[in-house]
Amino acid sequence: MATGSPGTLVRDLQGALGAAHVLHLPEDLIVYEYDATIERALPDVVVFPATTAEVAACVRIALDHDVPVVPRGSGTGLSGGAVPVRGGVLVVLTRMNRILEVDATDRVAVVQPGVINLALQEAAAPLGLTYAPDPSSQRVCTIGGNIANNSGGPHTLAHGSTVNHVLALEVVLPDARVVRLGSRVPDAPGVDLRGLLVGSEGTLGIVTEATLRLVRQQPAVRTLLAIFESVEDASNAVSETIRRGVIPVAMEMLDQEIIRIVEPRIRAGYPMDAGAALLIEVEGVAEGVALDAAVVEAACHAAGAREVRSAEEASERERLWEGRKAAIGAIGAAAPAFYLLDGVVPRTKLPEVMAQVMELSRAAGFRCANVFHAGDGNLHPNIMFDPAEPRATERVLELGEAIMRVCVDAGGAITGEHGVGLEKRSYMEWVFTPADLAAQHAVRDAFGSTDRFNPCKVLPGGHGCASGHMKEISPHLVEGAYV
Amino acid sequence: MTAGPDRPDATAGLAALRRTLPADTERAAHAYAIEDLEPRIAFAPDDRAEVAVLLRTAAEHALTVVPQASRTALALGAPLEAYDVALDLRGLHRTMEYVPDDLTVTVEAGKPLRDLQQELAEHGQYLSVDPPPDDQVSVGGLLATARGGAWRGHLPSARDLVLGIEVAQPSGALVKSGGRVVKNVTGYDLHRLHTGALGAFGVILDATFKVAPLPVATRTLAAAATSISEAASVARRAWDASLSTRAITILAPEPAGHVGLPSAPTVLVELAGSEAAVDRSTRDLAAFASWSDGPAQGWAYLRRLHGDQAGTVLRIGAPPSSIATMLEAARAAGALAWGHLAAGCVIAYADGMEAHAITALRQAAERARGYLQVEAAPVPIRRQVAPGGPGDPALVAALRDQFDPSRILNRGRWPEEGRP
Numbered sequence: 001m002a003t004g005s006p007g008t009l010v011r012d013l014q015g016a017l018g019a020a021h022v023l024h025l026p027e028d029l030i031v032y033e034y035d036a037t038i039e040r041a042l043p044d045v046v047v048f049p050a051t052t053a054e055v056a057a058c059v060r061i062a063l064d065h066d067v068p069v070v071p072r073g074s075g076t077g078l079s080g081g082a083v084p085v086r087g088g089v090l091v092v093l094t095r096m097n098r099i100l101e102v103d104a105t106d107r108v109a110v111v112q113p114g115v116i117n118l119a120l121q122e123a124a125a126p127l128g129l130t131y132a133p134d135p136s137s138q139r140v141c142t143i144g145g146n147i148a149n150n151s152g153g154p155h156t157l158a159h160g161s162t163v164n165h166v167l168a169l170e171v172v173l174p175d176a177r178v179v180r181l182g183s184r185v186p187d188a189p190g191v192d193l194r195g196l197l198v199g200s201e202g203t204l205g206i207v208t209e210a211t212l213r214l215v216r217q218q219p220a221v222r223t224l225l226a227i228f229e230s231v232e233d234a235s236n237a238v239s240e241t242i243r244r245g246v247i248p249v250a251m252e253m254l255d256q257e258i259i260r261i262v263e264p265r266i267r268a269g270y271p272m273d274a275g276a277a278l279l280i281e282v283e284g285v286a287e288g289v290a291l292d293a294a295v296v297e298a299a300c301h302a303a304g305a306r307e308v309r310s311a312e313e314a315s316e317r318e319r320l321w322e323g324r325k326a327a328i329g330a331i332g333a334a335a336p337a338f339y340l341l342d343g344v345v346p347r348t349k350l351p352e353v354m355a356q357v358m359e360l361s362r363a364a365g366f367r368c369a370n371v372f373h374a375g376d377g378n379l380h381p382n383i384m385f386d387p388a389e390p391r392a393t394e395r396v397l398e399l400g401e402a403i404m405r406v407c408v409d410a411g412g413a414i415t416g417e418h419g420v421g422l423e424k425r426s427y428m429e430w431v432f433t434p435a436d437l438a439a440q441h442a443v444r445d446a447f448g449s450t451d452r453f454n455p456c457k458v459l460p461g462g463h464g465c466a467s468g469h470m471k472e473i474s475p476h477l478v479e480g481a482y483v
Numbered sequence: 484m485t486a487g488p489d490r491p492d493a494t495a496g497l498a499a500l501r502r503t504l505p506a507d508t509e510r511a512a513h514a515y516a517i518e519d520l521e522p523r524i525a526f527a528p529d530d531r532a533e534v535a536v537l538l539r540t541a542a543e544h545a546l547t548v549v550p551q552a553s554r555t556a557l558a559l560g561a562p563l564e565a566y567d568v569a570l571d572l573r574g575l576h577r578t579m580e581y582v583p584d585d586l587t588v589t590v591e592a593g594k595p596l597r598d599l600q601q602e603l604a605e606h607g608q609y610l611s612v613d614p615p616p617d618d619q620v621s622v623g624g625l626l627a628t629a630r631g632g633a634w635r636g637h638l639p640s641a642r643d644l645v646l647g648i649e650v651a652q653p654s655g656a657l658v659k660s661g662g663r664v665v666k667n668v669t670g671y672d673l674h675r676l677h678t679g680a681l682g683a684f685g686v687i688l689d690a691t692f693k694v695a696p697l698p699v700a701t702r703t704l705a706a707a708a709t710s711i712s713e714a715a716s717v718a719r720r721a722w723d724a725s726l727s728t729r730a731i732t733i734l735a736p737e738p739a740g741h742v743g744l745p746s747a748p749t750v751l752v753e754l755a756g757s758e759a760a761v762d763r764s765t766r767d768l769a770a771f772a773s774w775s776d777g778p779a780q781g782w783a784y785l786r787r788l789h790g791d792q793a794g795t796v797l798r799i800g801a802p803p804s805s806i807a808t809m810l811e812a813a814r815a816a817g818a819l820a821w822g823h824l825a826a827g828c829v830i831a832y833a834d835g836m837e838a839h840a841i842t843a844l845r846q847a848a849e850r851a852r853g854y855l856q857v858e859a860a861p862v863p864i865r866r867q868v869a870p871g872g873p874g875d876p877a878l879v880a881a882l883r884d885q886f887d888p889s890r891i892l893n894r895g896r897w898p899e900e901g902r903p
Contacts, residue, residue, distance in 0.1 A: 107803070160639065163672070164639065180875075183800055185853045186635070187629070187635055187640045189800075191676065195676070198672070205692075217725075219725050259821040284725075287763040288757050288763065291757050291759045300810060304733075346582060346585040347584070375561070411664070412662070412664050413662045413667045415668050416668065417668055424669075424821075436658050436670075438658075440660075440671045440673065442882075443671050458671070
């Protein structure tokens with residue numbers, strides 16, 4: 001797409017960053033043509049800036065050469081957000097990986113975007129604090145990527161998504177200007193540009209520093225594992241718990257298919273004949289936790305649980321979580337390929353929606369394993385398939401689309417935590433009117449980013465972007481996809 | 484007031500509004516004065532299509548519009564520069580959808596929080612916000628101002644609770660963002676952009692919120708201290724103990740006296756949760772201070788004072804480490820002052836304060852990496868001191884250019900660059 005000569009673009013970037021931090025040979029670029037999904041596309045050049053000023057310089061140079069800019073962290077995204085579909089400069093932020101400050105008094109951390117999520121949790125833990133958002137990819141994914149996607153995780157139910165934990169951002173805008181949005185003090189007054197930037201999937205700016213809220217570790221935590229005959233019973237237990245006035249910090253569902261895949265490999269102790277399992281966690285002051293756990297247990301039994309186990313010791317709790325954490329990896333081992341979906345519905349609609357998901361999968365002839373954030377109504381069907389079979393990929397995509405339709409028809413949304421990216425651009429029209437989408441385009445225009453920052457992402461249409469959804473995605477799997 | 488010699492002729496615009504809106508939605512304009520301005524015309528539509536038509540018609544005729552409902556935050560932001568049309572949204576007060584088991588509710592913007600809380604309470608739930616001055620604040624006003632009280636920092640704030648909204652834009656377009664589910668990353672979060680924007684980009688028509696179970700038990704406790712710094716350290720220990728707190732507030736001696744406590748530096752704590760959790764928290768608190776049952780109505784008093792539009796009210800953002808210092812500074816400036824520890828927020832109330840004193844406090848707050856927002860002050864003061872908190876004026880202006888290019892909404896509230 002470069003209008004100037006690629007040679008000059010590379011030379012200018014090398015001048016700004018040093019030749020060691022600029023990749024431009026085809027054999028080097030090929031590593032950066034995909035993320036944890038779908039489409040592949042080669043960038044013209046990959047840069048590794050180390051400072052905000054270097055990021056701004058790269059953006060300025062890309063602007064001068066009229067080529068797009070695409071930011072990237074660890075590349076664990078599940079919607080194609082980091083795929084440079086129109087080429088240009090891929091800005092990889094993994095060198096900006098310093099934790100600049102962890103302040104226990106103000107309960108904030110200041111980090112660069114390339115810091116790994118788990119590294120921040122580990123830095124905060126000795127101070128009795130934690131960074132709450134915990135996407136399952138947290139050993140690998142970066143804070144910058146979490147901010148771009150407004151990532152969730154199992155504990156979103158009580159603690160909220162990434163946006164609820166970002167206090168302030170330093171951002172390089174599409175015109176190369178550097179701005180600071182938000183405040184070290186929570187919930188700053190005024191136009192919330194911080195809140196707009198979080199979840200904008202690298203289309204409005206590149207985050208170069210983030211001030212994050214840390215929360216105190218709770219004095220008591222209890223994890224429960226409830227075994228049910230069916231997903232429907234387990235879903236009812238979720239609503240029953242909430243109806244009784246308790247909101248656990250996590251309510252994770254595993255269906256029969258996933259239990260049968262996970263248990264032989266992990267030996268987490270899930271009964272092989274279980275219809276579904278719910279992993280539930282409550283935390284707070286000790287007496288409150290005991291009470292809440294009793295309420296959860298009663299709610300599960302009322303919904304037909306055949307067994308409820310409870311663990312308070314860290315090691316025991318860890319074991320109960322093991323099956324959940326290993327689930328996606330186990331699917332990877334059990335099938336040649338799988339397509340991980342992300343949809344969200346009101347939690348009271350879970351029983352009927354799950355029934356439809358299973359029926360659609362059966363009708364399409366695919367196995368579908370479900371492991372998901374039931375408390376949030378956030379589904380993650382995993383459709384298993386063999387790409388070598390005729391038309392398999394196409395049929396899987398059709399099924400995925402049908403499942404997304406079910407979510408939307410149930411009053412839900414097309415993504416709860418993985419982002420729209422490239423994958424779901426065309427589904428945006430299912431949930432938004434042309435006027436709604438025009439307003440979102442207007443935001444992009446206000447930031448001057450329409451063709452510059454991560455083009456062809458989030459919003460349908462766009463100059464030079466392919467339009468057909470099916471042609472844009474051709475999933476291949478993906479060992480280690482994350483939920 | 485108002486209709487000075489330089490106020491342009493609006494006859495055609497007013498006639499157009501009267502033509503397009505039902506006659507029974509027009510109200511007496513004089514009832515809608517704001518500070519020294521009185522509108523030329525007022526409407527109280529009761530459906531969203533009428534709001535859209537009003538905005539489009541006003542935009543076509545370059546008439547400025549001030550949306551409002553409970554009128555509890557009229558002194559927030561810079562003084563209005565023009566005010567042609569009052570848009571009274573109290574007619575939009577329906578609850579559109581409430582599913583208790585989903586913990587979500589969708590309500591129209593003109594509904595007072597009090598009515599919403601009543602409906603939610605019938606199902607043992609509530610919206611966990613305590614904005615100034617009290618629950619007469621409308622749902623739209625809650626979002627447009629994004630203000631809260633002592634619960635902020637302990638419970639999610641309005642910004643955290645809003646799941647989606649619908650707005651009417653000056654173009655007449657009805658635009659929604661987000662949705663009705665509790666976890667959603669579908670598209671840009673325009674609802675966050677509108678939250679706290681004082682109506683800069685559109686008129687909020689409805690909003691969907693995440694609600695919470697009402698706590699079974701609440702208890703207010705007070706502990707007196709010999710100094711503000713001692714009070715601050717007691718508050719700090721209470722916060723670090725991770726108890727079932729819904730509020731931890733440090734009162735200077737003056738406001739302590741006003742809520743019926745001895746006039747001493749005081750920590751006021753509200754516990755909320757199950758009986759067991761509240762009892763346990765009460766016992767744990769006793770380990771490091773002597774507590775007495777506090778005046779539960781003290782919270783309402785602080786909210787009212789914070790929301791007093793006739794006084795001078797400052798919201799000073801200060802990281803928890805600087806709360807005591809900023810509280811002392813506000814007190815030294817002659818204000819009644821109290822600080823919400825977890826929210827990093829000192830509220831300073833005075834009958835009046837000179838502009839230079841406000842500026843000095845702002846500089847001190849910014850040195851502490853906080854901010855200062857003027858929540859209320861007389862018009863001349865708000866002309867001398869920019870009332871807003873942190874922000875990027877160029878981006879705000881660019882967004883305004885997209886959504887309200889002729890600046891018909893709340894003109895003047897946001898002093899920005901690049902205004903036509």
